[in-house]
Amino acid sequence: MTPRNRIVPVFVPHLGCPNACVFCSQRTISGSLCPARAEDVVRALEEARGKTAHAELAFYGGSFTAVGEETQRALLEAAAPYRESGFLTSLRVSTRPDAVTEEKLGLLRSYGVETVELGAQSMEDRVLRLSGRGHTSADTAAAAALVKASGMKLILQMMTGLPGADKGSDLRTAEALCALRPDGVRVYPTVILRGTALEALWRAGKYRAHTVSDAVETCAPIAALFQRAGIPILRLGLNPTEALSGGEAVGGAYHPALGELVYGRLWLERAREKLRAMGPLPRRVRLLVPVDCVSRMTGRKRANLLALRWEFGLEEVSVAGGQIPPETVEIREIL
Ligand code: SF4
DSSP states (O other), X not given: OOTTEEEXXXXXXXXXXXXXXXXXXXXXXXXXXXXXXXXXXXXXXXXXXXXXXXXEEEEESSOGGGSOHHHHHHHXXXXXHHHHTTSEEEEEEEEXXXXXXXXXXXXXXXXXXXXXXXXXXXXXXXXHHHTTOOOOHHHHHHHHHHHHHHTOEEEEEEEESOTTOOHHHHHHHHHHHHHTOOSEEEEEEOEEETTSHHHHHHHTTSSOOOOHHHHHHHHHXXXXXXXXXTOOEEEESOOOOHHXXXXXEEEESOOTTHHHHHHHHHHHHHHHHHHHTTSSOOSEEEEEEEGGGXXXXXXXXXXXXXXXXXXXXXXXXXXXXXXXXXXXXXEEEOO
16 A cells, blocks of 8 residues: 555444354444444545545445445445545455345446455354354355456455364465455454453353464465465454554454564575575575565564574574565575
8 A cells, every 4th residue: 555545444334244253343343333324434535535645445344245235325425426536546345255146246346346355264164153154165155256257356354263273274264265366365363352252252261262373373374375376465464453452352363563473484484494405504594585575584583583593503594685586585605
């Protein structure tokens, strides 16, 4: 997102949502449980117009197409003049897989919506059932196919560490999402939010929290998989907010820099693999990585370099940026 093309989020909380996912607390994520109205859209866009030349409007909240048609039309119509004037460069909505039909997508298209985000969360039906999602993996596959056929962009969201999930099932979910050929994905490791059914399960000992370290372990190979498949990861981990940092996240994988931790792990694994394959190692090595990946290779507080030094018995490990292919590490001896 550039400052000239910012995303204006409008939350459509719980409207039309037919069930209650165990992890969901829309109040914490969106800060509101009031239904969004046309005037909220206008207010958000007017505010953005004072700050930026162009913007994208995103209806978040997870169940846009499950909302009554009249409300959908009112919200989309409120945005129409901003689209016609060229201020809005795109519109996106997020919704549930079981609330997608050809007709509903047709309505979105007629208002110029370009991107549909589907909350897949898991492609394992047992996990979906235990999480109270109320839809199946087949619903997600069918909805994804409809979005692709409509010509709109498809973004898929998944969660790791849901009830009944483990590292293997989360990786299988990522593989299943790759097969649906989305234009991007968002990965959200499960956070236990105050007041949710998940909190009650956790406090009763019926759910083991997905810790930050579990999330890093689980998401590093998932991130590698999406990168290999050429699928952009648009978000990894919940956006940090004051409410979450201030105590609404009572457990689970909440960390304001979770994405950086995951990418740091990914680069650590790449360097490990390279060093293991090298045979006798020089005492002092330099890791050469693409210029924009130096800090991820280094890790927070140089954690990756310290880990490699210790694991491989090296005297010195440093990192430098170079003109090398993306997602690769080359090892050089420090002379
Ligand atoms: S579908 Fe689940 S996550 Fe989405 S709004 Fe409804 S309860 Fe919350």
